[in-house]
Amino acid sequence: MPEQLLFAMEVTLNGLMSGVLYSLVALGFVLIFKASGVFNYAQGVMALFSALTLVGIMEGQVPFGHMINAIFGTEIHHFGWHVPAVAAILLTMVVMVALAWAVNHFIMRHLVNQEPIILFMATIGLAYFMEGFGDLMWGADIKNLNVGLPQGLNSFIDETTFNALGYGFFIDNLDIVASVVAALLVIALVIFAQYTKQGRAMRAVADDHQAALSVGISLNFIWVMVWSVAGFVALVAGIMWGSKSGVQFSLSLIALKALPVLMLGGFTSIPGAIVGGLIIGVGEKLFEFAIGPMIGGATENWFAYVLALLFLVFRPQGLFGDKIIERV
């Protein structure tokens, strides 16, 4: 088999894996948009905040330690214990549910039936608040995140492809784990949205807030639930991305990777977030491989948006998004 074809196959496989990581971030956006029509600008910061909280709990870090020490002149940084990863993830989820409640109590419920742009602006404010709050709570240092996920070259794939094709493919173990987790997450979310009472209520709220209220659906409960689920998705994304680069404040920028995925897959479709992620992942990697070297490289960031825009020309609602028709 020609060498270039083998390279292209390897790039495609890695593109699929990267696409799954993008989808993980996009899923959080889709969930909240589906339930409340809000484009949650704070989704990336939620991933950061959840990862910071997870590491903080695992390492036994004292929240707001810097502030406490500055005010009281103490030198308290750690409780002196380490919490196992599973327990820390569960505790972090409790924090994310509390955050969801706070977001609903202090922001969302005051904005029922407001224009989407108002809701969007509120999430911008939330993003900045959470970033500062996370800094105050856990500090700005880079933090190692190790929940026991494998990383690095998958030797089995490397050896198998080498024996079969004469060239060993590189696939990162972490990407394989992320793909499995994302698949399970999507299946769970689709089942939840389609077949559970709360899931159907969530979709009803998404269609019309007031109509949902009139049939006895608790808007507060649904929004807290949805923000909690989005918080869980953010935590999963934070773990995957944080395991690669450490937990640091630029983690919030992963949201930039989700935008073209949403444009392509549609803002209201969970499968769309996955398919969109895969198309963007493969598309940008193949373009970088084939065209990048001719035009100076670093094409991935902008090409993802170009690809999404091309799709939008033919399907403005995205591949799987709901077609919105407004009659006047």
Add this chain to the structure above:
Amino acid sequence: MRLKLLAAAAATLMTVAPAMAELVIPALNYRTGAYAISGIPFADGFSDYMTLLNDRDGGIGGEKINVMECETAYNTEKGVECYEQTKGQGALLYIPQSTGITYQLIPKASADGIPVWSVAYGRTSAVNGKVFKWVFNLPVTYWDGASVAVKYAMSEEGGSLKGKKIALLYHNSAYGKEPIRTLEKLSEKHGFELLQIAVDSPGQEQKSQWLQIRRERPDYVLFWGWGVMNQVAVQEAANIRFPMDKFIGVWWSGSEGDVLPAGAGANGYKALAFNGTGTDYPTLQAIKEQVIDAGKNAGDGTKWGEVGYNRGVYSAAVVAEAIRGAQAKTGKSAITPSDMRDAMEALDISADRFTELGLKGMGGAIKLSCAVHSAPRQAAVQQWDASAKAWSLITDFMDPDFDVIDPLIEEDSMAYAKENNITPRDCKM
């Protein structure tokens, strides 16, 4: 009653307002935001050294030093705001801590008559003091760094790089592109193939680039990264099992925070350095005892001895030495920004003087002049030991290939002078 209120208000103001020290050094720090991991150690090191001088020596020449912190979050606009806020408060010198802020401050500070010191970043051609009267970029430039990295690789390869392949993995920005021209010249001179691989900011996703490195199998990867790009690159290099001792970063890609997330995989990674590593310096020990243990430190004390912290201490020591020079030359303790500029230009810190300062081997000897605003223009190579979680210098400070770089500096600085209608100074006077 009114008098009492006024007196109380005045007393409150006197308590709240900072003491007006006469040696004001604004610190455009970034302790928050995406790049805080690089900003905090430097800020702590710089402030802690000045605190040591204030407490131990009563300041410099009898005047206390006021490190006026202003948070920029590594944002150029905020950096310019900080400059505007502080320049009227007696600022003697600015260390912008960002190439973006440096570029903004070069014309402003030049017009305001306040010297700017970009510590191994900013505009490389500011080495030429004939054109850049108010700007200093000691101790080393990116072009010097690129040359030292190639020189080191050549020494590792038995003196020749002919037929070798060197990849430059760089941040796709003006900063990341800085070494390209130098490396192109050096590849012509030494006969190695240069492979340029760009990574878009912020650099969280580098799969394509590392797959390319895996395919192309370069003998060395030189690395001009920043922020999250550093941690991801080190991790990806470990993932593809690239030999870490052939992976050499610039000094902004060589701090503890850049390698710790990759754990054992980062072992053996190398980076250029313009300052010493570790804590085996009398002055660092003094800071530990008299500042950190006394609870007078600027941060939480955990950065003491890190690469960035030592860089802050080194920079503060150089600033302090310039202040001493200005005081000695003018005969007054309260100096002006103009005195400070003159002293920077006359800076002469020998190896013996570094020893006297309790910083033996922290950097190469510095001697500036009217025409030369950067010295010694040397870099060493440091290597990461993942088990000890420590960097250590594995070479002496090395000279770059001046024959290649100096003509480039002359050409670039003269082009700047022409664009900005600057008549180069006659430095023979």
